Amino acid sequence: MSEHHITPLKTYLAVAGTLFFLTVVTVWVSYFDFGSFNIVIAMGVATLKASIVALFFMHLLWDDKKNLTMFVMSLMFLGIFITVTLLDTGFRGGVNSEVESPINNRAAFYDSLPLTDTHGHPVDEHSADHHGEGEDHH
Amino acid sequence: MAENQKQNYLTHPKGIMSWLLTLDHKRIGLMYLFGGIAFFFLGGVLALGMRLELAAPGNDFVSNDTYNNMYTLHGAIMIFLFIIPAIPGALGNILLPLMLGAKDVAFPRLNLASFYIYTVGALFVMYTIISGGVDTGWTFYTPYSTTSTSNVIPMTMGIFVIGFSSILTGLNFIATIHKMRIPGLTWYKLPLFVWALYGTSLVQITATPVIAITMVLLILERLLGIGIFDPALGGDPVLYQHFFWFYSHPAVYIMILPAFGIISEIIPVHSRKKVWGYKFIAFSTLSIAFIGFLVWGHHMFTSGQSVFSQIVFSFITYFVGIPTGVKIFSWMLTMYKGQVSFTPPMLYALSFLFLFTIGGLTGIFLGAVALDIHLHDTYFVVAHFHYVMQGGTIIAFLGGLHHWWPKSMGTMYNQTVANICCLGVFLGFNGTFFPQFLLGLRGMPRRYATYDQQYAELHNYSSFWSGILGLSIFISIMNLLWSLRKNNKLDPGTNPWGGMTLEWTHTTSPPHPHNFEEEPVLEHGPYDYDKVIVEPTFKK
């Protein structure tokens, strides 16, 4: 195991300064509207700050690299949990695709064809309406 | 020296306090063992009670409400109080330091703390039982669990607490494996049981916090009405299932990986042959542990999750089959042309191979989304998970118990009785659970006390064989305990199976309180049966 690292005060102050600066950045960007990127930018700055804290204040930069690996792994598992769960919640509508976009038995393509009954025999316009599925207009 | 050798951890030091406050990993392991077996017994009695009710179609013995309580408690006790803690807590604790040539685990006090945290969790569960039980099933799905009037909170609190015991044990084992090996014991010279414990521990520390959070969220919703899972409050009930299975699918690997480790020890020793594909077995453990984190949605194929995630989960689930298959083939090739002896541990290992393969393969069937929509929540699933958990984990546990009993207790049980019991377990198990595959295929749903007449014959058959199964397990445990009678001690130098790992070659049976008289020197690899001859010795 590597011997204990002693961080000079200067580094701590520099890190603290950076953190303050990034806080100012967070506040500053909040005055602009980037649309759906608002959250990405805010989280990006926050992640950068958290990484600096972990690396310098929590000494992960100088510690045995196994500690860093463990830390990154735990973030990775959190990432897996959240992203894969979003694959569900973000795509839920797919379950009922028939409801969202019902099958259209009068699709544009069919308009170019002569009307037929279920056996393929041509029928006249008038009686065809009664073959429509569950259209309750009479 | 002779005086010193007579000392062993069972008799030295003496007194009840020396047990309750012990820091010795072997004593802590034994306390876990007896605690676990007590819960195994309790869970088993509940199971036999359910089979009695199911022997005939109507409500013959218990009401529907009682039945709901019975299967919930059976599942929760077996999983959270027995299977998950038993192998790492009992066999892992006893063996890990011995296998590494260490005096103890890395953090002995933390180890004792884990045991007591487990005890506190168990008390919560006991309180739940006495105060009226729970009826939601071991999975505590919302909205049942947020609306049920039964004792959901003490039960989930118990599981929350036990989780910490699991995390601390995992942490302790990882530190022990990294730091406590004797010089020369490199990663590829570790016994495969140690690799298995390593994989298990990684899953324990990465997955268990999620069940803890899940239980807390559930309790918060019940107590304070915070909307997490209830749509009326802005929550999402399917989210509960994501949380629960993100832990509980990896948890099935917490249950099975140590069992794989036991089998990897038993087979080479009792076949007197070097293990085939050491690295394959070691790395398949780690890849199972990893893939296990990506498949949880296969428990949710009918829950209304998005079609897209169903496809992804179904696809990834198939990959679990690869490392699992690698292990099965490696074990079979280890036996090939070996001198296989039909000792009790080996019979259990052979049963394991047979039963676990059925369990694993039916898991792949269930992973196919189209098929699972038919089979979900039927007895097919019940049969699948009993084939892996009982046919796999518990059979391996019994095998391991028989394998290391002479080592940890210094006595030998009656091997003929043990063999007959093993046969009884094998037959009883198949008789009980194979018909359940058929029941499930024919549409019998799980978690009902009554059923349609058409299922009566298979249910009746299953109930009959469950009696044989219960009896065989009971006698085999009694057979082990009976060996502890007076004047039945083995010679401390006994190595009854001719094992090659440090716990067999360098410690007495039972081991010295400090494990080794002096730090052992590694002379050969764990399974070098092709290079070194270690004869089985068996002396009274």
Ligand code: HEM
């Ligand atoms: C070979 C790899 C395995 C695969 C592909 C697999 C697959 C599955 C699938 C798809 C289900 C869900 C079925 C449903 O509810 O409709 C399931 C259920 C289950 N499996 Fe497995 N499984 C495997 C191994 C294991 C192992 C090793 C264990 C435990 C030691 C296990 C324990 C369980 C349990 C407890 C359930 C039921 C949970 C419940 O709903 O109560 N499985 N398995």
Ligand SMILES: [Cu+2]
């Ligand atoms: Cu699963």
